[in-house]
Amino acid sequence: MSESVLITYATRYGSTKEVAEKIAHIFNHDGFEVKALPCKKVDSIEQYQFILVGAPYYIGGMLKDAKNFLLRNQDNLSKKLVAFFALGPIGETEKELSETQNQLDKELEQFPWFKPITTVMFGGKYNPKKLRFLDKFLTLPPASPLHNLPANDARNWDDIKIWAEKLTSTLNTIENPAH
Numbered sequence: 001m002s003e004s005v006l007i008t009y010a011t012r013y014g015s016t017k018e019v020a021e022k023i024a025h026i027f028n029h030d031g032f033e034v035k036a037l038p039c040k041k042v043d044s045i046e047q048y049q050f051i052l053v054g055a056p057y058y059i060g061g062m063l064k065d066a067k068n069f070l071l072r073n074q075d076n077l078s079k080k081l082v083a084f085f086a087l088g089p090i091g092e093t094e095k096e097l098s099e100t101q102n103q104l105d106k107e108l109e110q111f112p113w114f115k116p117i118t119t120v121m122f123g124g125k126y127n128p129k130k131l132r133f134l135d136k137f138l139t140l141p142p143a144s145p146l147h148n149l150p151a152n153d154a155r156n157w158d159d160i161k162i163w164a165e166k167l168t169s170t171l172n173t174i175e176n177p178a179h
Contacts, residue, residue: 006045007036009054010065012132015125016056016087019155023052023085023164030168039069050081050171053116056124057088057104059138070111078113081174083167087124092154097121117170120163123154 005027009020017038024036035048045051055066070077088100101121108114128151 004048005032005034005050005052006042006048007034007052007054008039008042008069009036010039010056010063010069012056012058012063012135013125013127013130015153015155016054019085019087019122019160020052020054022157022160023054026161026164027168030165030172032168032171039065042069042073045073045076045080048080050083051077052083052085052167054085054087057086057100057121060103062086062104062107070114074111074113078115081171082114082116084108084114084116084119085163086119086121087155088121090124090126090152090154092123092156097123118163118167122160122163123156125153125155127151 005024007020007024007027009016011017011020017036020036024034027034032050039053039055053066053069055062086100086104088104089096101119104121105119108116108119
């Protein structure tokens with residue numbers, strides 16, 4: 001199969017880009033033509049049959065680049081087959097993933113025309129040594145959940161791979177109903 005897929009992502013520190021690239025590799029391996037680009041570098045989505053949007057979910061909100069992408073492409077996204085993934089909690093419990101997924105679902109309600117076939121929340125990555133100047137202020141108050149928190153990578157690469165493979169299988173079924 002040679003369907004044209006855009007995997008677009010917002011990222012602040014690069015971990016969402018790494019996940020997008022991993023997913024692109026899986027899609028490419030499964031026979032899809034794939035382009036992975038940051039949201040802010042996407043000029044048009046018209047030529048793509050499927051759009052996968054990825055964004056980190058920081059402290060109760062997705063990055064502005066992802067929101068701007070959704071708003072900028074509202075007309076075309078409402079007519080396309082789309083999916084959405086997010087990187088969220090840096091803890092690794094099901095409860096944290098579930099609570100953050102619920103927050104994301106509520107935020108996506110502000111885009112009622114955006115109807116992904118699947119939305120998933122994966123664990124995120126945190127490295128206090130790489131924080132930008134303003135982000136470091138969030139870690140200073142003792143009441144902050146990031147205060148003195150060590151570096152952590154809660155991305156479960158096996159779950160990401162399984163999800164991406166299921167998604168390619170679903171797309172193949174939609175494109176080739178005889179399967």
